[in-house]
Amino acid sequence: EAGVAQSPRYKIIEKRQSVAFWCNPISGHATLYWYQQILGQGPKLLIQFQNNGVVDDSQLPKDRFSAERLKGVDSTLKIQPAKLEDSAVYLCASSSPRSSGTAYGYTFGSGTRLTVV
Amino acid sequence: GDSVTQMEGPVTLSEEAFLTINCTYTATGYPSLFWYVQYPGEGLQLLLKATKADDKGSNKGFEATYRKETTSFHLEKGSVQVSDSAVYFCALMNSGYSTLTFGKGTMLLVSP
Numbered sequence: 421e422a423g424v425a426q427s428p429r430y431k432i433i434e435k436r437q438s439v440a441f442w443c444n445p446i447s448g449h450a451t452l453y454w455y456q457q458i459l460g461q462g463p464k465l466l467i468q469f470q471n472n473g474v475v476d477d478s479q480l481p482k483d484r485f486s487a488e489r490l491k492g493v494d495s496t497l498k499i500q501p502a503k504l505e506d507s508a509v510y511l512c513a514s515s516s517p518r519s520s521g522t523a524y525g526y527t528f529g530s531g532t533r534l535t536v537v
Numbered sequence: 538g539d540s541v542t543q544m545e546g547p548v549t550l551s552e553e554a555f556l557t558i559n560c561t562y563t564a565t566g567y568p569s570l571f572w573y574v575q576y577p578g579e580g581l582q583l584l585l586k587a588t589k590a591d592d593k594g595s596n597k598g599f600e601a602t603y604r605k606e607t608t609s610f611h612l613e614k615g616s617v618q619v620s621d622s623a624v625y626f627c628a629l630m631n632s633g634y635s636t637l638t639f640g641k642g643t644m645l646l647v648s649p
Contacts, residue, residue, distance in 0.1 A: 424580075451635060462541070462626050462639030463581070476636065511581065515635060526637070530580040 422446065424529035426512050432535045438500035441532045445493070445514030449527075451475075452489055454497050455511040457531070463511055469495060502536045509533050539564040543627050543640035550617055550647050558612040558643045560601075560627035568629040570594075570603050570610040571637070575624045584612075584625070617647045 455463035471492035585594030590605035
């Protein structure tokens, strides 16, 4: 099966600018996650969707970050305005309990590396 | 809240050496435990998992045993290869949830 697709792969922006990341999960995976991985740290959950509804966004900085999953398939994560501390890799993952070969069908994309200057 | 603590790296070994990367956790309930690996320039890949106490996860020569009494899930490999050079993340998933809590990661560097 095709993996989790993310774009762009890299992005460099100036602080106070806006940026958007796109994720296409594995076909049929109902649950979609966005994680933030700051250099030298483990990934941290930002938001979890089940179909097109938000399950957990308790760690999403809502004053500047927003995310949506229209139609329960693709998802977009937006940052506006960006700060220097938002420099990180943004990982998208999707899961389905019925998938085999991974923990609860969890598959990560390759991520988008954001640099804010 | 849930947390995972890993030994700091980098861990530097010669090829064929024995590897141990320590991982301990704090969680309510009965979490499942995982090791993920991230090769340079690539995404996270599941290496192995254990879902209950005393389970042993294994894959590609790596092993880890879920020790509830010591809240640990140490990663081991008997003979490392240069190709094992990567960052290794210990993670947990608490029962009733599907989100992962990760440790900070441990970089492994294996020289010929």
